[in-house]
Amino acid sequence: MSTKWALRKFVAPEFLFGEGAIDLAGQYARNLGGKKVLLVTDPGVRASGWAGHVLDSLKQAEIPCVIFEGVTENPKTSEVRAGARLYESAGCNLIVAVGGGSPMDCAKAIGIVASHERDIEEFEGVDMVEFPIPPLICIPTTAGSSADVSQFAIIADTNRRTKMAIVSKAVVPDAALIDPRTLTTLAPYQIACTGMDALTHAIEAYVSTAHSPITDLHALEAIRLITANLPGAVASPASIDYQGAMMLASLEAGLAFSNAILGAVHAMAHSMGGYLDLPHGECNAILLTGVVAFNYPACPERYDRITEAMGLSLTGLDSQAKADRLVRTIASLRDTVGISPTVGRLGVKKTDLPRLAEFAMQDACMATNPMLMSKQEIEAIYEEVL
């Protein structure tokens, strides 16, 4: 059988993109049959005022709401349990998440626990969710995680000190309300890290062994948009033009990776981020160049198209020079947006590496990496960024 026309499916929620999308939360909640809403958010998003927009919109629609804001940067199993208890005790029947990847992933996991009445740890892996979750509306306030359109929920398992990837069509929200205005209140470093996360999504989806012509289209456009707009977005957070382009890029990258899945950068970032409670986008930004250099021989022509989408010419270069150009271009973008290339300052030590490599090998994202990786090879990539 040819691999060119391999069987692929493409799943995406209904999404509304543009200025003012957030103010339609109440209308969407009503249309989805909401009687009482659990609003999942975090203290930073509340302080930014965007959770308040959602509360006002729900109030206008006359839908009562309880707020769960006990979500930290890497949402944890204990936070999921607490949110699910509140959903149950308050008699909710719909979940609205407003925030970055953390509140949205936590909301998805709360939905799984609420509909199954089992521990969230039982759903790790691909297609482990048996029943539909309650209606879910996601409102992203970062241009990175794309949890608002994805089949992914990433939860930190505090007992094992790693992150679980839960991949299921059941966690695709019923609606995503994507409002680029929400990015204009972010700090520059947050824009940088989430933007590099989105770039990693697009690159990993494009070279994934599960890519398709449809995911390719979205991945390449995301790469083009991020290269052209991330430095401007970091330098001018208040610019709706830059933030709109980054929000669109994040959406495109999300549509791509949700369906094509990811690769070794995410597997390694999940392992590292879960062990040491580190920011996800920053981990990806640091690990991306090492994995690209390692993976390049597996599909050089696909990596070359990524380089071209970043606006560079490869004419007259041999294979090694082409690989170097891509790695240098990614490193330069990472430097321009102010992310350090090493993890030592984050507290990662050489003695941690065997354990980190072990968990990375078991992560669901490793299955679609274009190159097989041994534990020693993973450790070597971690070691380069110490």
Ligand SMILES: [Fe+2]
């Ligand atoms: Fe990510």
